[in-house]
Amino acid sequence: MSLTLRNVSRTFAGASAVRNISLSVQPGEIVGLLGTSGCGKSTILRAISGLDDGYEGEIEINGNTAKEVHDTTGFIFQEPRLLPWLTVLDNVIFGLKGEHADKQKRAKEYIADVGLEGKEKLYPRQLSGGMAQRVAIARALVTSPEILLLDEPFSALDAFTKMQLQDLLLDVWKTYQSTVVLVTHDIDEATYLCDRIVILRGQPGEIDREITLTEQRPRKRGSEELARYKADILESLNLDRARSIT
Amino acid sequence: MAKSTGELTGVYIREHTKKKERNKKKKKQTEVVLLGSILPVLLFILWEFLSRQGVFPAYQLPAPSAVFSAILDMAATGALWEHISITVYRVFAGFLFGTIAAVLLGSLVGFYQKAEHIFDPIIQAFRSIPSLAWVPLFILWMGIGESSKITMIAVGVFFPVYLNLVSGILGVDRKLIEVGKMYKLTPLQQVRRIILPASLPSFFVGVRSGLGLGWMFVVAAELMGASQGLGYLLVLGQNTLSPETIIASIILFAFIGKSTDWLLKILEARSLYWQDRFAKT
Ligand SMILES: Nc1ncnc2c1ncn2[C@@H]1O[C@H](COP(=O)(O)OP(=O)(O)O)[C@@H](O)[C@H]1O
Ligand SMILES: [Mg+2]
Numbered sequence: 001m002s003l004t005l006r007n008v009s010r011t012f013a014g015a016s017a018v019r020n021i022s023l024s025v026q027p028g029e030i031v032g033l034l035g036t037s038g039c040g041k042s043t044i045l046r047a048i049s050g051l052d053d054g055y056e057g058e059i060e061i062n063g064n065t066a067k068e069v070h071d072t073t074g075f076i077f078q079e080p081r082l083l084p085w086l087t088v089l090d091n092v093i094f095g096l097k098g099e100h101a102d103k104q105k106r107a108k109e110y111i112a113d114v115g116l117e118g119k120e121k122l123y124p125r126q127l128s129g130g131m132a133q134r135v136a137i138a139r140a141l142v143t144s145p146e147i148l149l150l151d152e153p154f155s156a157l158d159a160f161t162k163m164q165l166q167d168l169l170l171d172v173w174k175t176y177q178s179t180v181v182l183v184t185h186d187i188d189e190a191t192y193l194c195d196r197i198v199i200l201r202g203q204p205g206e207i208d209r210e211i212t213l214t215e216q217r218p219r220k221r222g223s224e225e226l227a228r229y230k231a232d233i234l235e236s237l238n239l240d241r242a243r244s245i246t
Numbered sequence: 247m248a249k250s251t252g253e254l255t256g257v258y259i260r261e262h263t264k265k266k267e268r269n270k271k272k273k274k275q276t277e278v279v280l281l282g283s284i285l286p287v288l289l290f291i292l293w294e295f296l297s298r299q300g301v302f303p304a305y306q307l308p309a310p311s312a313v314f315s316a317i318l319d320m321a322a323t324g325a326l327w328e329h330i331s332i333t334v335y336r337v338f339a340g341f342l343f344g345t346i347a348a349v350l351l352g353s354l355v356g357f358y359q360k361a362e363h364i365f366d367p368i369i370q371a372f373r374s375i376p377s378l379a380w381v382p383l384f385i386l387w388m389g390i391g392e393s394s395k396i397t398m399i400a401v402g403v404f405f406p407v408y409l410n411l412v413s414g415i416l417g418v419d420r421k422l423i424e425v426g427k428m429y430k431l432t433p434l435q436q437v438r439r440i441i442l443p444a445s446l447p448s449f450f451v452g453v454r455s456g457l458g459l460g461w462m463f464v465v466a467a468e469l470m471g472a473s474q475g476l477g478y479l480l481v482l483g484q485n486t487l488s489p490e491t492i493i494a495s496i497i498l499f500a501f502i503g504k505s506t507d508w509l510l511k512i513l514e515a516r517s518l519y520w521q522d523r524f525a526k527t
Contacts, residue, residue, distance in 0.1 A: 051424055075428045081421050085443045085520040094439075095429035125522035143429075 001027045001062055001072065001146040001179055003048070008057035009204075010043050016204035017043045021057070023198060023207070030173065030180040032194035034187065036237065040205030041183040045151050048181060049075050061147065074145030074178075076153045080132035082124040082139075089120040092138045110138040114168060130161035137165070141172055148173075150182045154189065163221070166193060170217065187233050191226045192219055199236055209236050308490040313497065316490040333464055333475040334502065336392070340399025341460045345453060347400065348407035356415030356445075357437065369408065377402050377459075378466055390471035395464070402463035403456040407449070414448025415441055447521060450514040457510060461503040476502075 003025040010017045018040035025031050033041045046052040048059055050069035061070050082091045092107040111120055114134040124132055133153065140148065150169075154162040166189060173180060184190050190197050194213060201208040211232065215225050290310050296302055297309030304312065320326035351369070354361040380401060388394035418441050426440045468477020476495045483491030 049428065051427055069427055069430055071430065073428075077421070077424075079421065081425050083422060083425070083440065083443070084522065085446075094425075123520045125520065 002060070003147055003179060003181070004058075004060045005044075005048070006058040006060070008044065008047055008055050008059060010040070010047060010052070010055040018200075019204040019206050021205075021207060025179055025181060027179055028177045029196065030182060030194045032190040032197045033181065033183045033200060034185065034190045034197050034233065035200030035205060037185060039200045039203060041185075041200060042151050043205075044200075045075075045149050045181065045183050048147075049073055049149050051075070070147075072146040074140035074143060074148050076136055076140045076148070076150045078152045078155060080124070080129075080136040082127075082132055082135055084124045086123075087120060088116060088122050088124075088127070088135050091124070091135055092142050094139060095143050107138070107142055110142045111135075113141070113172065114138045130157050130165070133157060133161075133165060134168070137168065137172075141176070144176060144178075146178055148178045148180045150180065152183055152185065155184070155186065162189075169193065187230050188221070188226070190233070191229045192221055197229075197233065199233065201237070305487070306489060308493065313490045313493045316488075317494045317498070320494070329474055329476050329479055330498065330502065333468065333477065336395050336467065336475065337399060337457075337460045337464045337506075339392075340396045340463070341403050341457055343396065344400035344403025344456060344460070345407050348404045348411060348452070348456070352408045352411035353415070356412050357441075366412075373405050373409075377405070377463065381466060381470055385470060395467035395472070398467045399460050399463045402459040406455040406459060407452040410448045410452025410455075411445065414445030414452075417448065418444040447518055450510075450518065454507060454510050454514070457506060458503070461499065461506075465499065 005021050005023040008021040009019045021044055023031070033044060035041055043052070043055075047055040048061075050067060050073070053067035055067075058065050059067075062072065064070065083094065086094065088111065089104065089107055092111055093103045096103040096106065108120065111117060114137050116131060116134055116138070119127075119131065124135075127135065133156075137153070153169075154165050157165065169180075170193065172178075182190070182193060191213065197211045197213065198207055199209045199211070200206065211229065213229060219226060293302075293307075294310050297304065297307065297312075302309075317326065320329070351365060355365050355369075356362075377398070381398060384394040384397050388397065422440055422444060423436065426436045431439060464475070465477045465480070468475040469481060472478040472481075476498055479491055479495035483489060483493075483495065
């Protein structure tokens with residue numbers, strides 16, 4: 001499995017959203033796209049997923065540069081996006097193909113993996129935000145995607161649920177060794193999860209800097225090492241100056 | 247041992263609370279029915295009382311008892327069932343044809359932009375014609391038989407179903423469509439697994455208001471020319487100067503119309519059990 005972006009740019013009705021993004025992601029790597037709101041993180045992720053095919057440049061997944069959704073990619077959106085008329089179990093089954101009994105068995109395993117055993121029969125309206133996002137994670141993982149794309153997946157959750165789900169993501173990553181591209185605006189999340197952080201800046205967004213984190217996992221939240229990375233990132237985002245301008 | 251008794255009591259309590267909850271629900275339902283009946287019952291009593299006092303002259307507004315005895319008389323001769331069944335048949339047939347046409351055309355317009363460009367302007371134009379204005383034309387074309395009546399009712403039912411279905415389909419959340427795209431659903435699967443269920447709530451709104459219009463149109467159709475049906479009873483009552491026949495017909499319309507809406511409502515609740523809706527407590 002490989003993922004490479006070459007000179008990817010995207011314009012919306014004449015306005016450039018991102019420009020000249022080139023990025024190569026190693027198999028099994030967790031890469032974070034970090035940047036302020038509106039700098040084009042989602043735009044890049046949607047281009048990789050194939051949901052958006054209006055970009056220029058080339059995105060190569062396993063040697064395939066077709067501008068379409070690939071079987072090997074899974075997407076976890078910012079909102080759970082569960083189908084409200086399906087139960088938890090049927091939502092997780094949604095993207096699976098094959099024999100019904102097999103699908104059911106497989107989905108149940110993943111539901112257990114995300115800690116929702118016994119909740120299979122509930123409908124989305126009966127779930128809390130954290131539970132719904134867990135279901136979304138199970139739905140994305142159950143098809144065993146080689147590349148997992150996440151667009152600020154935990155940003156709407158409370159601090160505790162967020163930490164739980166971040167650890168859950170690391171668990172499944174360890175088990176399935178998928179390649180992960182994680183969009184986030186949360187620096188702590190990025191330093192806790194990622195092997196490499198790509199910092200986007202400006203409008204249109206461009207790659208400003210890449211930071212490779214060598215820190216062993218499991219990492220300690222709030223450790224000095226991560227704090228140093230955070231200071232470094234804050235420096236590059238230059239938030240202080242940005243604030244004094246606006 | 248201690249644990250198993252604990253579990254047993256746990257199970258027992260759960261069963262018990264379930265039963266309690268069910269009883270509570272039933273109690274609440276009867277309460278709702280009772281609350282809803284207070285005003286109608288009071289009105290009937292007042293009406294009967296005032297009629298007997300001679301406040302309303304019987305040739306204008308007969309007492310409820312007179313109206314009910316009129317209904318019972320018709321029931322005894324068997325005429326009542328014929329009137330009711332022919333009217334229900336007309337509404338049902340018109341409703342069926344109107345809904346089928348609306349679903350076919352609505353799906354086409356909802357799914358294909360070309361079809362929208364072709365059909366929607368003309369449908370919108372026809373919509374602005376008050377549907378009752380068609381009556382004379384239909385009678386001219388098809389005579390005063392069943393077909394003109396059923397066509398009229400179908401026209402009345404068509405518009406609300408069509409409009410709500412189209413807006414339901416066009417209003418399906420793009421975010422859910424994207425989920426389908428991520429799983430590479432074919433267009434047909436996209437329709438069956440996402441668009442149809444997602445537009446079902448809106449479809450039911452259309453079907454229920456369509457049925458309401460169907461009842462309105464059956465009255466109009468039967469007023470225009472019929473020898474049977476509840477609407478015909480209205481004309482008959484007018485011509486024979488018997489207000490109890492008219493009021494009996496009105497009450498039957500209200501009762502049967504409400505019952506059919508209630509049936510649809512049950513069907514709706516069954517199909518949309520997953521909806522997260524605001525419910526008053
Ligand atoms: N579908 C779209 N149509 C028009 N403009 C868009 C669209 N999607 C994104 N944009 C614009 O592109 C820029 C980047 O947006 P986005 O990728 O969503 O940012 P981020 O995810 O980093 O917050 C923004 O200026 C946004 O207004
Ligand atoms: Mg975004």
